[in-house]
Amino acid sequence: MALEAAESLVTTEGYKGLSTRKVASAIGYTVGTLYLVFDSQEDLVLQLNGRTLDALYEWLRARPALSGDPGNNLRHLAETYIAYANTETARWNVLFEYIAAEGNDLPDWYLAKLSKVFGLVEAALKPLADHRGEQEIQQAARVLWAGVHGICTLKIRHRMDLAGGQTTEQMAHMLIDNFMLGFQA
Amino acid sequence: MALEAAESLVTTEGYKGLSTRKVASAIGYTVGTLYLVFDSQEDLVLQLNGRTLDALYEWLRARPALSGDPGNNLRHLAETYIAYANTETARWNVLFEYIAAEGNDLPDWYLAKLSKVFGLVEAALKPLADHRGEQEIQQAARVLWAGVHGICTLKIRHRMDLAGGQTTEQMAHMLIDNFMLGFQA
């Protein structure tokens, strides 16, 4: 209940509109009760992000590329990722605004959800380089996707509102195409 | 004075430790006075980020690559960028945590500072593809650097604490090398 309420709060009021009191009252409880379920607001946000990662995974999985060409698959995956960020911007933002207090690593179940998403990229990248080792493909997938993510982040946060700018999709295509060429070589 | 105080506040207490009252009292004033100088906390953060962008530019400029090889230059630039993020983590974080209220675009002077930083990447990328147009080099520089930035972000925010992970520098090298290969082709 609390997490559902938190989700709609974030989507309607933005990530700054999230507060423990609002979440509590949205489900007919008081703040005190919320603190019996969650250790802190950080804990609530972490669990909310867990759900968002699940939703993102399902979003990507539900929109597979039609063609079998690896290049097309990767570009389509990037477009689908960008579309999610553009559609669920507030929730997607919370995903990366949450910064664990230093030394406070992310829990394993969270990293597992992250791995699952990266797995989709690995699968799309694999047919492109059968000659490479499993580990190298995994590393390449993470590097490439971190790159696509970076483009998406800077675009959504308006750090790319510069003269002569391309669309997010065009930038992602450029990154993927050039990276693929190099990775295949 | 206020911006200097804000800087040291962020570096000592982290980005969450920044508050208008703390900044004001750090320079011997009250909150009210601070609001005669800055429109809002958002305004203060934006100006703080402007200084950080200047500092980042100087940091990169003060550490030029020794070799003339474009590949080395780009890798060195990435390493220097990563080093800044690791050294001034809190300040660097504020740079991207600040999200302008929707419709509220970043001011031109801020975008100009961003362009200046991107210019360093363009300069490093240029000798690699003289046959390409000016605009294409600019676009490639932005795409590549957004990618390096994405790697850096996910690393610092612990989104890459997965099994079989590489260092930030290794990931950046992988991205740059493969992108370069594709871009040269």
Place this chain on the structure above:
DNA sequence: CACAATATTGAACACTGTTCAATATCGCGC
């Protein structure tokens, strides 16, 4: 019905951003 185990409350504490009437300080002409 009683009693122990849960569940829930709401007030309290120490913060936060922001505003604005009231006050203090300053520079300058006389």
Place this chain on the structure above:
DNA sequence: GCGCGATATTGAACAGTGTTCAATATTGTG
């Protein structure tokens, strides 16, 4: 030195925030 207008500065007030915890309410069971 004095007065006065222009700045500069204050600090209390408002509405919110995360978090805690003694006090209360509700529940299931013997």
